[in-house]
Amino acid sequence: MNENLRIAVVGATGVVGREVVSALFDREVEAEQLTVLASERSRGETLDYGEETLVVEEATPTALEGHDLVLLATPAEVSRTLVPALQKTGAWVVDVSAAFRADGSVPLVLPGFNSEVLDGPLKGRLVALPSAVTTALACVIEPLRRAFGVAQVQVTALMGVSAGGNAGVRELEQQTAALLSGREPEAGLLPQRVGFNLVPQVGPFMAQSPWTEEEAGWTLECARLFAPRGEVPVVAGTAVQVPTFHGHGLSLQVRLKKPAPVEQARAALKGSPAVKVLDAPGEKVYPMPSLVTADPTIHVGRLRAFPQAPEWLTLFATVDNVGRGAALNLVEAGLRLAARPG
Known part of the structure; x- marks a missing residue:
């Protein structure tokens, strides 16, 4: 780790931001290298960093000057406001929000999937990350695509309220307390x-469209990620907000180009380091949001196929939306960019 590297985490008091700070500590980034920033209302708050304490600063363009790497764990509107000024500072910027995912001039990178993009020529110094649902989809689709080809994916995403940050968590807490009180x-x-x-x-509907921005994002992001591989599965589905705090569950129907027995599909998934297969339903072993928290892999199980439609594979997957779906992607992409020469 370059001891002269200066890193700024914006949105450090949010659900994802706190996880980013924790991940940087795990990677032995010194407290002196780190600046934590958030909105004006969070200025002066403190975050534990091992035995040290970090004081939160207000995220202003001036406060962000002098950093080599800026990790944005912020809502899309905040990212859109900060990025133009950051691009003038010469810092590498990695954004986890939806602000630039659809911008063809901004690389969309999922660490472990297309990390090589971070080492090649880049236009500008800004990188966007896919959503937590797209992260899980890509990690599940890719080993199946390599083994059998994938034509189509239908997904129902059961999303924990931490997708809405601290505000989503507080809302479920308050609503649960009220309902239990009658x-x-x-x-x-x-x-x-x-x-x-x-x-x-989950999120607003698109203008003059029956799809929410969240749902449309999966289709677009998967297309951008898989296009360089020459095979773009059609991805579509429904986002459902569920009364859990952390973790997303995905019910998937995958249409393979080459029908495969469940045993072969399970073996293909087990061969991926991004996936952990939990598939012994008779022993009550299957993916659940409670099991995936703090696990960097995508959990997959409940694999099933129908003799009448052998090209279709049904399965269930879970992802830690705060960790692997956001914070770890931010840190891994950011540190790889910061290690580039020049």
Whole structure:
């Protein structure tokens, strides 16, 4: 690790930002190399960093000057505001929000999937990361694509409220407490009450479209990630907000180009370092959000096939949306960029 490297984490007091700080500590980044920033209301808060304490600064263009690497764990509107000024400082910038995922001039990078992009020629010094759901999709699709080819993926994503950050977590906490006390809470950040409920809407709907921005994002991001491989599976599905705090569950129907027995599909998935197969349902072993927390792999199980449609494979997957789906991607991509010569 370059001891002169200066790293800024923006959004450090959020759900993802705190995980980013923890991941940097695990990689032995010294506290002196790190600046933690957030909104004005968080200025002056402190974060534990081993035996040291980091004081949160307000994220202003001036405060971000002098850094080599800026990790943005911020909402899309904040990223769009900060990036133009950051690009003038010469810092590498990695953004986890949806702000630049659809921008063809900004590389979309998933560490471990297309990390080589970080070593090649880059236009500008900004890199975007895919969503947590797309992260899981890509990690599951790729070993199946290599072994059998993949034509189509249908997904129902059951998303924990931490996808909405601290505000989403607080809303579920408050709604659960109210319902257990016999009171009917009102929706706030989320479009409908999520406490003891399922809401088939995550994020806003696109203009004049039946798809939400979250759902449309999976299709676009998967197309961008798989296009260089010469095979772009059609990905579509529904995002459902569920009353859990952390972790996303994905119910997947995958149409293979070459039908494969379940045993062969399971073997292909086991061969991927990005995936952990938990598939012994008779022993009550299968993926669950409670098991994937703090695990950098995607958990996969409940593999099934139908004799009447042998090209279709059904499975269930889970991803730690805060860790692997966001913070770890930020840190891994950022440190690899910072290690580039020049």
